[in-house]
Amino acid sequence: MTTTIQQNGNQWIACFNGRLDTAAAAPTADAVKPLMEVANSEIILDCSQLEYISSSGLRIFLSIRKEAAAHGSKVIVRSINADIRQVFMMTGFISLFEIQ
Amino acid sequence: MDGLDFHCQLLLDEYRDALPTLQKMQEDVMERLHKALEHNKLAVTTVESRVKTEQSLAGKLALKGAKYTTLSDITDLVGARIVTYYTDDVDRIAALSEQLFEIDWNNSVDKRRLHQLDSFGYNSLHYICRIPGYDFRFELQLRTTLQHAWAAINHDTGYKSGVEIPREYMRRMNRLAGMLEMADDEFSRIRLEINDYRRRVQTLVANGKLDDVLLDGDTFRSYLQARPLDALNKRIAAINQAEIQEVPLIRYLRVLLALQCKTLGDVERLFRKYEEDAYRLARHQLGNTDLDIISSSVGIQNICIVCILATGGGKIGLVRLFDVLNGHNSQNDALAELTFEQAKNLHLWNLH
Numbered sequence: 337m338t339t340t341i342q343q344n345g346n347q348w349i350a351c352f353n354g355r356l357d358t359a360a361a362a363p364t365a366d367a368v369k370p371l372m373e374v375a376n377s378e379i380i381l382d383c384s385q386l387e388y389i390s391s392s393g394l395r396i397f398l399s400i401r402k403e404a405a406a407h408g409s410k411v412i413v414r415s416i417n418a419d420i421r422q423v424f425m426m427t428g429f430i431s432l433f434e435i436q
Numbered sequence: 437m438d439g440l441d442f443h444c445q446l447l448l449d450e451y452r453d454a455l456p457t458l459q460k461m462q463e464d465v466m467e468r469l470h471k472a473l474e475h476n477k478l479a480v481t482t483v484e485s486r487v488k489t490e491q492s493l494a495g496k497l498a499l500k501g502a503k504y505t506t507l508s509d510i511t512d513l514v515g516a517r518i519v520t521y522y523t524d525d526v527d528r529i530a531a532l533s534e535q536l537f538e539i540d541w542n543n544s545v546d547k548r549r550l551h552q553l554d555s556f557g558y559n560s561l562h563y564i565c566r567i568p569g570y571d572f573r574f575e576l577q578l579r580t581t582l583q584h585a586w587a588a589i590n591h592d593t594g595y596k597s598g599v600e601i602p603r604e605y606m607r608r609m610n611r612l613a614g615m616l617e618m619a620d621d622e623f624s625r626i627r628l629e630i631n632d633y634r635r636r637v638q639t640l641v642a643n644g645k646l647d648d649v650l651l652d653g654d655t656f657r658s659y660l661q662a663r664p665l666d667a668l669n670k671r672i673a674a675i676n677q678a679e680i681q682e683v684p685l686i687r688y689l690r691v692l693l694a695l696q697c698k699t700l701g702d703v704e705r706l707f708r709k710y711e712e713d714a715y716r717l718a719r720h721q722l723g724n725t726d727l728d729i730i731s732s733s734v735g736i737q738n739i740c741i742v743c744i745l746a747t748g749g750g751k752i753g754l755v756r757l758f759d760v761l762n763g764h765n766s767q768n769d770a771l772a773e774l775t776f777e778q779a780k781n782l783h784l785w786n787l788h
Contacts, residue, residue: 398681427722428732
């Protein structure tokens, strides 16, 4: 599992690649720390290469969303696959995020 | 400053010496005002202040310097202004100011009450105040946003008083002032009536008279305060011993209206009618996973899904549901398809 973060002006893009399971949660949480301070920006969580997400992964997405809201930023989850869409649906997270 | 007589020059010298004191007084005034507004939960559009500039003071002295014996005779060296949303908040903040500061009643005017039939404009409340520890007084202006807009635009015309302005324009400015005064009164009345409506709704909800309450944003919020979906969400959470992440449910108002709920009674019946199927859907979805976090929207989401499916709304109905909740986007078709296939496996409804 790898996470890369790019900044393009007022837009921050986090690209997740692999399986965001319990084992990957801690390094991923570290990797997304720069997003926690981003203010008044758009944060895109690019999931086009994300194969799987566990509860730990959902918690990371949730904490990004909470910090973004506190700092006036907006989070968009982009390009989730069918399995992850199902996870978002089953947990009610689908109505927490803007999904593109 | 050139052109000022000796007396005025002395007043200006006095001003230069007093400037740090005036600046400190400005800070103290602002601190007291901010604290009082926050403590009393009074929302306002603007709280601002200024210390009169030397240039502005010189201009004033050039016009009427002989009127002032000492600098402390000038009451607007420090000025503060609060602009409110509502006209009754002006009165509320005036009352607060009377507790915060000592009001110099001989020099304070409520221009709102001085209006004569032929008076000019739409004016505000001006208090001349003292704050302990300072020899100087300061001016506090209280006005509504509409009064402020009128005053700002009037100021922009360049006429400083009603005497200067040509009669034709004065008449038109006064027409606007009258109109804005009526608008201010109406805004205050609307606020009072909305507050009264909310109180009545809360009473009806508390007394369980849900059929008497039309469904709208206010009433739905009141209903949600009773946490009517807690039991369902806890049952769903228990499937995987999940934690529940609280989220606002107000976005489901549009869905419930689309599902023909007219009153809170309709909402209550819909919830109770479909909560068991909503739970079964959740158990079917979550039972084979180790997902141990859910949002508090999962109960109402599943109720809406099963209601749509049970009433023959099919995949198209689900797409519409997700369009309302998530905004129209291409993912919603796939989401509807997925949900429909999962629901089919429950064999609860005759789905094809």
